Amino acid sequence: MSADTLAAPGLDREKLFAARLHAVRVRPYLATALFALHVVESRRVRTMGVDRWWRCYASPEFVAATSVEELAGVWVHEVSHLLRDHHGRSDRVARERGLTGASERLRMNIAADFEINDDIYGEGLVRPEGALLPSDLRLPTDGLMEDYLRQFQLGPWLPDTAAWLDCGSGADGLDREWELGPGGADGLSEQERDAVRFRVAQGITGRPGGVPAGWQRWAEEAFHPPQPWRQLLGAAVRSAAAAAGAGDDHSYGRPSRRSVSLPGIVLPSLRRRPPRVSVVIDTSLSVSDAELGSALLEVTAISRAVGGRRELVNVVPCDAAARVVHPLCRAEGIPLVGGGGTDLRTGFATALRSRPRPDVVVVLTDGQTPWPSSRPPCRTVVGLFPRTGGPVDEDDPEYVPDSPPDWAHVVEIG
Structure with missing residues (x-):
C-alpha cells in the first residue's frame, strides 16, 4: 500500500448517514428508498452516483467538503433517478430516437436532472451547489426527461457544471467503469426494486397536499401502470405510414447510408414521424371520477408512446356532445367536462375534423354508447x-349497449 493511499482520508460514513437521516426527516415519504441504497466508497466518482442496481457510490473528498444539509439534497437527487426509472426510460428513448454515444447519454442525464431538480428542493432541503435547474437554460418547469431532451444541446455552459453531470448508470442507463455491475455485491433484484417503488408510492399517496406535484404524478402512475398503448400505437404507425421504408422527416442525427458514396458530404436520413393521436374521453355520468383519472394516466402513456411529442396528441372530452379539442400540455390540466348521456359519434366527428387530421383515434369509454356506422x-x-354489474341506463333499465365495432382494436383497461 502506497504512502498516498495511507494518507488519503476514508469515506466519512457517519457524516453521510447523518445527511441521509436529515433527508428522511424532511422527505419522509422517500425513507424506504433512501435506506434501500447501499453505499460504496469510490474515488473514481467526482461527487455521488448510483447504478441501476441501487448502489450509491460516494467520493470521500466530496463528502468531506460538503455540508450535511447539501449532502441530504444529493441523497434525494440520486434516489429520485432510481425511483423514476431514468435508466430504463433513457434506454427506451435511445432506441426510439436512434440516439447513440456518450454525449447523448450525457444529455439524458442532464434532462433527467431537470425533471428532478425543479421540484425537490426547498422546504428543508438545500439545493446543492452546481445542481442544474431548467430555468438555468430558460426552459419551462414541471417537464419530463423526454420533453427536456428535445429542448437543449450541449454547449459552453457544460464545463462549469461538469462535476454534477455524472450520476451513474442509474440516471442515464450507460454503465460506468467504476460500477460493480449486475454481478456485484449488495445490488437489489428487480422484484426488490419494484417493492421499494411501491412502498414509496404508498407513502406519497398517504400524504395528500404535502408532496410536490411531480411526485404525486409519479405515485399515481406507479399505483396504476398504464395499459400497453406502446404496442398498439406501434402497429398504428406501421398501418398509417405510406409504404415500407418511406419517411417524411429528415434528420442528421443518423446520416443516410448514401453518404458513403459521396465523400465529404453528409446526407440526412428519412425517419418516420410518430402518428398524430386524438384521444376521445367518455365523460358521461356512467364513468366514475376514478375512471376519468385512469383516462388521464392513459393519455400520459400515449404521449410517451409517440416519443414524448405532446404536439402530436390532443384530447376530446365527450358525453352526448363533443367538447373543445385540447392540445396536450399536461394531462392533469385537461378539463374533463361532462356528466350527461353518451354519444361518442360526436367525439369521433370532432376528432376527425381537427387539423392536421389524426393518424390514430383512441377512445376511452365504458362502452355505453352508439358507435359510428x-x-x-x-x-x-x-x-x-x-x-x-352489467350495463345500465338511468332512463331504460333494459338498455344493452352495442359492442365496439369490428374495425376497432379493443383493449380492456384494468
Whole structure:
C-alpha cells in the first residue's frame, strides 16, 4: 500500500448517514428508498452516483467538503433517478430516437436532472451547489426527461457544471467503469426494486397536499401502470405510414447510408414521424371520477408512446356532445367536462375534423354508447373500462349497449 493511499482520508460514513437521516426527516415519504441504497466508497466518482442496481457510490473528498444539509439534497437527487426509472426510460428513448454515444447519454442525464431538480428542493432541503435547474437554460418547469431532451444541446455552459453531470448508470442507463455491475455485491433484484417503488408510492399517496406535484404524478402512475398503448400505437404507425421504408422527416442525427458514396458530404436520413393521436374521453355520468383519472394516466402513456411529442396528441372530452379539442400540455390540466348521456359519434366527428387530421383515434369509454356506422379513415383503438354489474341506463333499465365495432382494436383497461 502506497504512502498516498495511507494518507488519503476514508469515506466519512457517519457524516453521510447523518445527511441521509436529515433527508428522511424532511422527505419522509422517500425513507424506504433512501435506506434501500447501499453505499460504496469510490474515488473514481467526482461527487455521488448510483447504478441501476441501487448502489450509491460516494467520493470521500466530496463528502468531506460538503455540508450535511447539501449532502441530504444529493441523497434525494440520486434516489429520485432510481425511483423514476431514468435508466430504463433513457434506454427506451435511445432506441426510439436512434440516439447513440456518450454525449447523448450525457444529455439524458442532464434532462433527467431537470425533471428532478425543479421540484425537490426547498422546504428543508438545500439545493446543492452546481445542481442544474431548467430555468438555468430558460426552459419551462414541471417537464419530463423526454420533453427536456428535445429542448437543449450541449454547449459552453457544460464545463462549469461538469462535476454534477455524472450520476451513474442509474440516471442515464450507460454503465460506468467504476460500477460493480449486475454481478456485484449488495445490488437489489428487480422484484426488490419494484417493492421499494411501491412502498414509496404508498407513502406519497398517504400524504395528500404535502408532496410536490411531480411526485404525486409519479405515485399515481406507479399505483396504476398504464395499459400497453406502446404496442398498439406501434402497429398504428406501421398501418398509417405510406409504404415500407418511406419517411417524411429528415434528420442528421443518423446520416443516410448514401453518404458513403459521396465523400465529404453528409446526407440526412428519412425517419418516420410518430402518428398524430386524438384521444376521445367518455365523460358521461356512467364513468366514475376514478375512471376519468385512469383516462388521464392513459393519455400520459400515449404521449410517451409517440416519443414524448405532446404536439402530436390532443384530447376530446365527450358525453352526448363533443367538447373543445385540447392540445396536450399536461394531462392533469385537461378539463374533463361532462356528466350527461353518451354519444361518442360526436367525439369521433370532432376528432376527425381537427387539423392536421389524426393518424390514430383512441377512445376511452365504458362502452355505453352508439358507435359510428362506418369505419373512420384512420386506425381506431378502444380502451374499455370494465363493468362488473352489467350495463345500465338511468332512463331504460333494459338498455344493452352495442359492442365496439369490428374495425376497432379493443383493449380492456384494468
